[in-house]
Amino acid sequence: MILFYMVTDQENPNQYKHRKITVDEAIFPRIAENDKVAFEELYLLTHKSVYSFALSILRNHDDALDVLQETYLKIRGAAHLYRPMGKPIAWIFTITRNLAMSKLRTVGKSCYLNEELLEEDLTFSYVTDRDDKLVLQAALTILELEEREIILLHAVSGFKHREIADNLGLSLGTVLSKYHRALEKLRKHLKDRGYNHE
Amino acid sequence: MNRKRIENSLKDAVNCAPQLPVEELFTMPYIKMTEHDYITKQIETKKNSNIRQFTTAVACSLLLLVLTIGWYIQNRMPDSIITLDVNPSIEIITNHKDNVISVNALNEDAREIIGDNFSAKTLEDTVELLVSSLVEHNFISTGKNTVLLTVMNNNNKKADEIMTRMGTVINDSLTERNIMPVILSQIIDEEADRAELAKTYHVSEGKMELILDMISDHNELSIDTLVNLSMEELLKLARHYHMDLSKYLSLYNNAIIPAQEDAGDTQKDADKNILEDSKETDQNDSGLNEDNPSEATEDSEANDDLKEDNLDEEDKDYDLFEEKPDEDVREQMDKELDDNDKNSDDDDRDNDDRDNDNPDEDNANDGLIDDSDEDNQDIDKHQGEGDREEDSEAEPDDENAEEEKEIYDNGEGDEEDRVIYGDGEDAEEDTEDSLEDND
Numbered sequence: 001m002i003l004f005y006m007v008t009d010q011e012n013p014n015q016y017k018h019r020k021i022t023v024d025e026a027i028f029p030r031i032a033e034n035d036k037v038a039f040e041e042l043y044l045l046t047h048k049s050v051y052s053f054a055l056s057i058l059r060n061h062d063d064a065l066d067v068l069q070e071t072y073l074k075i076r077g078a079a080h081l082y083r084p085m086g087k088p089i090a091w092i093f094t095i096t097r098n099l100a101m102s103k104l105r106t107v108g109k110s111c112y113l114n115e116e117l118l119e120e121d122l123t124f125s126y127v128t129d130r131d132d133k134l135v136l137q138a139a140l141t142i143l144e145l146e147e148r149e150i151i152l153l154h155a156v157s158g159f160k161h162r163e164i165a166d167n168l169g170l171s172l173g174t175v176l177s178k179y180h181r182a183l184e185k186l187r188k189h190l191k192d193r194g195y196n197h198e
Numbered sequence: 199m200n201r202k203r204i205e206n207s208l209k210d211a212v213n214c215a216p217q218l219p220v221e222e223l224f225t226m227p228y229i230k231m232t233e234h235d236y237i238t239k240q241i242e243t244k245k246n247s248n249i250r251q252f253t254t255a256v257a258c259s260l261l262l263l264v265l266t267i268g269w270y271i272q273n274r275m276p277d278s279i280i281t282l283d284v285n286p287s288i289e290i291i292t293n294h295k296d297n298v299i300s301v302n303a304l305n306e307d308a309r310e311i312i313g314d315n316f317s318a319k320t321l322e323d324t325v326e327l328l329v330s331s332l333v334e335h336n337f338i339s340t341g342k343n344t345v346l347l348t349v350m351n352n353n354n355k356k357a358d359e360i361m362t363r364m365g366t367v368i369n370d371s372l373t374e375r376n377i378m379p380v381i382l383s384q385i386i387d388e389e390a391d392r393a394e395l396a397k398t399y400h401v402s403e404g405k406m407e408l409i410l411d412m413i414s415d416h417n418e419l420s421i422d423t424l425v426n427l428s429m430e431e432l433l434k435l436a437r438h439y440h441m442d443l444s445k446y447l448s449l450y451n452n453a454i455i456p457a458q459e460d461a462g463d464t465q466k467d468a469d470k471n472i473l474e475d476s477k478e479t480d481q482n483d484s485g486l487n488e489d490n491p492s493e494a495t496e497d498s499e500a501n502d503d504l505k506e507d508n509l510d511e512e513d514k515d516y517d518l519f520e521e522k523p524d525e526d527v528r529e530q531m532d533k534e535l536d537d538n539d540k541n542s543d544d545d546d547r548d549n550d551d552r553d554n555d556n557p558d559e560d561n562a563n564d565g566l567i568d569d570s571d572e573d574n575q576d577i578d579k580h581q582g583e584g585d586r587e588e589d590s591e592a593e594p595d596d597e598n599a600e601e602e603k604e605i606y607d608n609g610e611g612d613e614e615d616r617v618i619y620g621d622g623e624d625a626e627e628d629t630e631d632s633l634e635d636n637d
Binding site: 036039040043044047048051052055061064065068069072073074076077078080081082083085090091094095098099102124126127128129131132133134135136139151152154155156169183186187190 | 201204205206207208209210211212213214215216217218220221223224226228229230231233234236237238239240241
């Protein structure tokens with residue numbers, strides 16, 4: 001089992017090892033000048049984080065993908081207006097949040113009001129691993145908005161709690177408490193479902 | 199399921215999601231904005247809120263500082279400095295509410311008085327405790343009863359009020375212990391040079407003021423010779439040099455006399471002690487009594503006019519205080535004078551009579567026998583009606599003698615040779631004196 005796992009993960013041997021995401025504010029003026037390399041550099045560095053953040057708000061893969069696309073188009077359109085404030089990722093997340101909220105208002109709130117409907121949704125059919133799918137669906141179903149945002153950013157992007165607090169405009173104490181509460185909820189939910197993989 | 203497993207599952211699930219190719223994204227049209235809209239608007243970072251927190255912290259600190267300064271001004275800023283000098287010199291500093299801020303020992307003896315843990319809130323309590331301690335340590339006793347009270351305050355009215363109050367406290371505290379105090383008091387201003395001197399010699403500014411006053415007219419005296427003397431000794435020295443200490447006696451005259459009048463026999467004993475000391479000092483110092491028996495050295499009447507420059511030697515040996523001498527001493531004086539000069543005795547008797555008649559009068563001139571002294575005229579002003587001291591030696595005496603003789607001859611006098619003048623109440627007393635004199 002372990003050998004199989006290692007084979008499948010050959011392409012990403014450090015899959016679970018997070019790289020610290022650092023964005024240099026000087027990249028925005030280059031993007032404003034239509035520098036493709038700069039744009040690609042920014043995209044590759046941040047798109048997973050932006051997608052997971054959008055997914056935590058919208059709880060729908062397609063909507064999250066739309067917001068992801070609009071986010072980077074907005075960045076290209078406003079890169080020349082960016083004022084260095086020391087937190088470029090926070091600006092990107094702000095754009096993502098505003099677009100996601102706007103989309104929620106447009107299409108209505110998520111219809112996944114209960115677990116049964118979420119389980120029947122095939123949106124997450126691209127997730128090949130059943131356990132992974134179960135955990136993702138549980139996170140998107142039982143957690144509150146900020147809990148989803150925090151746990152997904154921490155899990156996917158590898159942001160530290162302090163970075164999450166800075167990027168989302170929350171206090172460190174709030175981030176820590178919501179994170180641990182979210183984990184407890186998920187543990188309990190998965191245990192109740194008979195999922196005890198350690 | 200542990201935390202790490204959960205997070206890994208989430209990460210794997212997200213990573214499985216199809217993503218947009220970046221090349222395709224780059225080719226998509228976009229709108230170049232002229233200004234931020236509500237989506238791209240940059241929010242103030244926590245750095246600005248940090249500035250707000252810093253500003254709030256600074257404002258709170260400033261407020262705390264202002265409150266602290268206000269409290270200090272109200273409670274800890276010195277307003278008055280009161281010093282007590284016996285031989286220990288003690289300094290009391292109070293705030294504008296007359297609450298004691300600190301009590302300081304200015305010399306070694308004073309440290310013994312104050313001790314290690316001296317705490318009293320009000321000025322009255324502090325002075326009372328200090329006086330008690332001075333008595334317990336035998337710095338004040340019946341024979342050593344002189345206290346110098348000094349007050350320093352920019353407000354003269356307040357200084358005067360404090361001086362009066364504290365003088366009363368000291369007097370009451372000591373009279374309860376059957377000690378009749380001699381309280382010298384003064385109000386002084388801040389003076390840097392005197393403060394410097396006082397600090398150098400480890401005395402209070404009040405005592406230094408007195409010492410400077412004493413040496414100002416007497417070159418033979420110096421600070422070094424006087425600084426270690428007790429108040430008792432300084433007072434005796436002042437008397438010896440016939441110094442004008444009237445400015446130090448105002449409190450005593452105003453506040454203490456009523457208490458002393460009530461002291462009765464105790465007061466008389468105290469007076470006797472003072473007078474005896476004075477007598478002893480005079481005898482030891484000058485021997486004037488031996489050389490000039492006509493001098494009224496034993497006159498116990500106080501002289502209100504302490505300016506003695508124009509008085510002869512024999513006139514200078516009188517008590518500084520205004521209390522009436524007790525009868526024993528007066529009799530003794532009369533006897534001595536009678537041996538030396540009959541006229542002088544008559545004058546004394548006359549003066550004594552008037553003292554009895556008018557106890558509140560200035561009786562400074564009893565015993566001032568020297569008829570040749572023109573200044574006796576000034577002293578005469580203080581005497582009662584009918585008692586006019588004249589310049590010439592013979593005339594008033596002759597007149598009085600003649601008057602008496604006339605009375606006797608006419609049989610107007612009673613069997614005890616009653617003296618007509620004066621109040622009837624005192625006639626008996628006068629008569630007794632007359633009888634003694636005539637013996």
